[in-house]
Amino acid sequence: MILVALSPITLLHAQREHSGFYFSLAAGPAWGTVNGYDNQGSSFTLEGTGAEIDLQLGGSVIPGLIVHGTLTVKSVVGPEINGVIVPDDYSLSETMYGVGITHYTPRNFFLTGNFGVGKFVFGDNTSNISTEGGFSFLLKAGKEFWISKKLGLGAAFTYGKTSLTNTEGSYTEKWKSNRLGVVLQLTID
Numbered sequence: 001m002i003l004v005a006l007s008p009i010t011l012l013h014a015q016r017e018h019s020g021f022y023f024s025l026a027a028g029p030a031w032g033t034v035n036g037y038d039n040q041g042s043s044f045t046l047e048g049t050g051a052e053i054d055l056q057l058g059g060s061v062i063p064g065l066i067v068h069g070t071l072t073v074k075s076v077v078g079p080e081i082n083g084v085i086v087p088d089d090y091s092l093s094e095t096m097y098g099v100g101i102t103h104y105t106p107r108n109f110f111l112t113g114n115f116g117v118g119k120f121v122f123g124d125n126t127s128n129i130s131t132e133g134g135f136s137f138l139l140k141a142g143k144e145f146w147i148s149k150k151l152g153l154g155a156a157f158t159y160g161k162t163s164l165t166n167t168e169g170s171y172t173e174k175w176k177s178n179r180l181g182v183v184l185q186l187t188i189d
Contacts, residue, residue, distance in 0.1 A: 016146050018104045018189050019063040024056040026140070026156065028183035030074045034092060034120065038173040045083075046092050046122075050076030052158065052181040054138070056100065056112075066102040070114040071095075072138050072160065074179055093121040094162055094177055096136040104144075108152065112140040118162035120175055131175060134164020144187060152187040 030052035037043040051074070058068025073095050078088040098116015118136025122129045142156025158181040166173045 016149065017063045017106075018066060018187075019060045020189065022056070022058050022060060022066045022068055022102075023188045024054070024068070024102075024185060025187075026052075026054040026158075026183035026185040028052055028181055030076075030158070030160075030179050030181035032177065032179035034094070034175060034177040034179075036173055036175045038171065040171070044081060046076070046079045046081050048076040048079035048092075050074060050079075050092075052179075052183060054140070054158070054183065054185075056102070056114075064104045064106075066104075068100055068102065070098045070100045070116065070138070072098075072114070074160065074181070087124075089125045091123060094160075094179065095119055095121070096138060096160070096162065098136065098138075100138075108144045108146065108154070110140075110142055110144065110154075110156070112138075112156075114138040114140075118177075119164065120162070120177075131164055132166050134162060134175075136160070136162040140183075142183075142185060144185065150189050152185075152189065154185050154187075156183050156185055157181070158183060 031049040034046040055071045056068040075093045096118040100114030102112040115137040117133040120131045138160040140158045144152035144154030160179045162177045
């Protein structure tokens with residue numbers, strides 16, 4: 001009786017749930033805009049396609065529900081600034097440090113919500129300008145397939161946003177991003 005109830009599919013599924021230690025690495029293309037404006041009447045739009053890398057490290061609180069720290073970096077080399085293509089030695093990076101929660105369904109679909117502190121770095125080969133930190137979040141939804149007992153491989157769509165204000169004396173500038181991405185994800189669990 002017990003052997004009939006524990007079919008190979010049931011045993012396989014029981015061995016493949018997200019529990020314990022969790023490490024995730026995702027990478028792929030990202031695109032979108034970063035908009036800025038200041039209290040002097042100037043405005044800027046930076047856009048282009050670049051790369052996104054997302055690292056998550058944590059553990060499950062219950063099977064299928066993971067709490068983790070997150071580091072996400074998006075970078076564009078040679079973005080367009082106000083519609084003008086700039087040289088390839090100029091780049092824009094957006095970085096977020098934060099925490100997040102990932103929920104996996106029994107069929108290994110997942111939804112991740114991360115929030116933390118984000119900032120932008122603009123520069124070329126000779127110098128960089130870094131903004132102050134501000135609120136940032138990243139949402140990720142996708143599907144993984146088990147390739148071994150503790151290793152998953154999948155793909156996901158991402159959406160991220162960072163909003164911040166830089167102030168220096170009476171000069172103020174505000175920056176906001178809207179970035180989409182498609183990533184391949186490798187998970188060790």
